[in-house]
Amino acid sequence: MGLENRLQGLAMKNLVNRIGWILVVGLVSPVLASERDVWRQVRQGVEGYTAVSGPETGVLIQASGTDWLFIRNELLAGTGAWAIALTVLALGCFYLYRGQVKLAEPLTGETIERWSGKERLLHFYTATLFILLSISGLSLLYGRATLIQWLGHETFSSYAQTVKIIHNYSGPLFIVGLVLMGMAWFRDNLFNKHDIEWFKQFGGMVGDSHPSAGRMNAGEKAWFWLLMLAGLMVSVTGLLLDFPNLELGRLVIQTSHVLHSLAAFLLIVGALGHIYIGTIGTEGALQGMINGKVDKSWARQHHDLWLKEIESNEKESTHHSK
Amino acid sequence: MARMKFLCDDERCIECNACITACKNENEVPWGVNRRRVVTINDGQPGETSISVACMHCSDAPCAQVCPVDCFYTTPDGVVLHDKDLCIGCGYCFYACPFGAPQFPQDGAFGNRGKMDKCTYCAGGPEEDHSEAEFEKYGRNRLAEGKLPLCAEMCSTKALIAGDGDVISRLFSQRVVQRQLHESENGEPTKQANLWGWKTAYKD
Numbered sequence: 136m137g138l139e140n141r142l143q144g145l146a147m148k149n150l151v152n153r154i155g156w157i158l159v160v161g162l163v164s165p166v167l168a169s170e171r172d173v174w175r176q177v178r179q180g181v182e183g184y185t186a187v188s189g190p191e192t193g194v195l196i197q198a199s200g201t202d203w204l205f206i207r208n209e210l211l212a213g214t215g216a217w218a219i220a221l222t223v224l225a226l227g228c229f230y231l232y233r234g235q236v237k238l239a240e241p242l243t244g245e246t247i248e249r250w251s252g253k254e255r256l257l258h259f260y261t262a263t264l265f266i267l268l269s270i271s272g273l274s275l276l277y278g279r280a281t282l283i284q285w286l287g288h289e290t291f292s293s294y295a296q297t298v299k300i301i302h303n304y305s306g307p308l309f310i311v312g313l314v315l316m317g318m319a320w321f322r323d324n325l326f327n328k329h330d331i332e333w334f335k336q337f338g339g340m341v342g343d344s345h346p347s348a349g350r351m352n353a354g355e356k357a358w359f360w361l362l363m364l365a366g367l368m369v370s371v372t373g374l375l376l377d378f379p380n381l382e383l384g385r386l387v388i389q390t391s392h393v394l395h396s397l398a399a400f401l402l403i404v405g406a407l408g409h410i411y412i413g414t415i416g417t418e419g420a421l422q423g424m425i426n427g428k429v430d431k432s433w434a435r436q437h438h439d440l441w442l443k444e445i446e447s448n449e450k451e452s453t454h455h456s457k
Numbered sequence: 458m459a460r461m462k463f464l465c466d467d468e469r470c471i472e473c474n475a476c477i478t479a480c481k482n483e484n485e486v487p488w489g490v491n492r493r494r495v496v497t498i499n500d501g502q503p504g505e506t507s508i509s510v511a512c513m514h515c516s517d518a519p520c521a522q523v524c525p526v527d528c529f530y531t532t533p534d535g536v537v538l539h540d541k542d543l544c545i546g547c548g549y550c551f552y553a554c555p556f557g558a559p560q561f562p563q564d565g566a567f568g569n570r571g572k573m574d575k576c577t578y579c580a581g582g583p584e585e586d587h588s589e590a591e592f593e594k595y596g597r598n599r600l601a602e603g604k605l606p607l608c609a610e611m612c613s614t615k616a617l618i619a620g621d622g623d624v625i626s627r628l629f630s631q632r633v634v635q636r637q638l639h640e641s642e643n644g645e646p647t648k649q650a651n652l653w654g655w656k657t658a659y660k661d
Contacts, residue, residue, distance in 0.1 A: 187494035204553040292543040
């Protein structure tokens with residue numbers, strides 16, 4: 136029996152049934168609390184006594200399991216696949232329409248430091264872990280529907296075993312990267328009045344305007360805060376999922392898994408946009424993150440307020456040294 | 458072809474835990490893993506009810522649907538088995554299973570659970586029947602010998618019964634009729650009959 140067949144068993148009418156069922160349970164559960172019918176209690180997941188030790192062994196039936204299964208296999212897998220596909224399509228279309236955002240003025244040959252060595256190391260440390268986590272996470276969700284038919288069950292199982300280990304161990308290392316990024320770039324990413332104008336002009340992505348921006352433009356700030364908030368969600372839920380020995384119960388794990396996946400999809404979609412803008416989308420952006428230095432004409436076009444600040448600081452320091 | 462099911466008659470289960478002992482001994486299940494357990498609802502109160510539960514070998518088993526490596530399969534007898542060589546120990550089957558059947562030998566950090574273990578309906582696994590590898594990984598293959606799971610065979614009150622779904626439900630309905638006759642003769646209120654867990658597990 137193929138995966139499609141199995142998934143068809145959980146079609147739309149099941150969703151309606153399930154929502155109806157959840158409503159019914161929600162409405163009548165106060166009544167059932169006093170209900171003496173043991174079997175209704177059991178279906179609600181009431182805990183009894185058992186001599187067998189282990190997580191939730193006293194529960195005969197957990198009602199949330201099949202709901203979680205439906206949410207994972209249908210809603211999450213479906214929404215996630217569409218979100219990623221549409222993002223890639225949109226970026227592709229945008230590239231065809233806009234092409235690379237070129238430098239408006241010729242290079243001056245004068246460069247200034249945009250990212251310090253530590254910042255670049257932190258960026259690529261976190262980025263590498265992010266890509267590893269994305270590929271491994273997506274493989275566990277979509278591998279069965281896509282990779283098994285190419286690799287066969289045994290090879291895919293070895294692959295899945297490997298990516299599971301990679302995912303579970305690189306997750307905590309990724310959290311370290313997120314925390315350090317938050318501390319390093321928090322101040323530069325506070326929103327200010329220039330950001331409204333930047334958003335109004337779509338950051339110069341559409342048309343030929345070059346809205347003012349400080350060290351971080353409003354788009355970078357939006358990505359920073361998405362990374363921080365979704366990153367917090369993915370980190371907390373990820374730690375809960377990574378340590379089943381805490382025995383927090385299946386509902387905690389199921390909820391964590393759903394939130395973890397949602398936050399991860401948000402981050403993947405955001406990262407696709409971020410990677411596009413930072414590579415083929417904008418001339419000179421990637422060099423900045425690789426060498427740490429950008430040309431002054433690039434800085435003037437994309438981060439004029441930041442350049443002014445740096446230049447006035449330079450003047451001040453030379454003034455003082457005199 | 459038979460469609461194998463478990464049925465636990467809550468009117469008969471006396472919570473002796475012999476089914477668990479039988480299972481552990483027959484299959485040499487490792488420490489910390491319990492393929493079967495007895496749960497008592499309203500313990501020590503009027504209306505105390507005990508049920509022996511293990512993998513129910515569901516139709517369209519949720520464990521099989523959620524498994525990222527597709528390691529589950531259903532035998533022609535309707536028994537849900539899995540391949541431990543493919544299992545990556547992700548724990549998803551345990552989170553999806555209504556009955557808490559999947560068990561893991563390790564509960565360690567970073568998701569290292571070891572290979573999943575669960576009731577095989579005493580039907581072994583994908584290895585060759587009665588081979589050493591099969592016994593090592595999955596336990597005894599009684600079904601291939603024409604025998605039913607030992608938990609049900611050992612049940613002293615015959616509360617836990619195993620076998621073809623049609624046969625055991627007929628057996629159960631005879632019991633229910635007998636009980637209702639008996640109870641109405643004695644002027645006691647008749648009790649509802651429960652095919653415990655069947656609505657959750659079976660579609661056929």
